[in-house]
Amino acid sequence: MPGLSGRMSTVVKSKISKLLDKAEDPSETLEYSYQKQMELLQNVKKGIADVVTSKKRLQLQEQKLQQQVVKLDTQARQALSAGQEIAAAWTGKEKLRHALNLRARITGSSPCERNVRDRLFAFYDWCAQNDDIPELLSLARTISRWQDQIICAALTGITNATSESLNRLAKLEARLAYGFRNPASQRRRVRIACTRGTRRKPRTATRKRTPKVTSQKPHPG
8 A cells, every 4th residue: 555655664764764873973974074075185186286287288388389480480581591592692603604605605706895794794783682692792702803804705715714624633633642752753643634635535436347248159060
């Protein structure tokens, strides 16, 4: 019956509650609750320490990333500046070659002095526009110091390139031999080095001659 079962359950619960009240010790219950609260407090402290450590780690990573960004930006700017400097130097070299290419050996006709000076002026103007490149300024000063000789070489086609190349070969041979004690050996070795190009004979393909085979007429008889 529903009414009877309900009353029985109420009586059982009341009896059990009284037994638990008698068996319960308030000091033990308070101590148990205190231990649980301390465990929770330790877990909270541990969680806070983990959060602080993670925050410090993230701050260090942020600083490293900022330093890398600054470093990469500096390297990119330097690479761009270096690329621009290389392009400017190459253009200056091409402008100088543009003036030297007026030689009769290249054009096939005698150049005009005004054209040579105009192209040299274009070279000087380009070097002045890129005066932040020390190599271009040094080259412009050298060309300006030898301008008359360069113009004369462009007009006449006569230069000292051969003598300069022979001088370089002589110095190179002396450097390779660590100095010569015998002047005769030095002159002989320098002469061999400087005349190597004229003594070299062009190689020509030779064909082996094959004997001709002639057909013999049969002997009558």
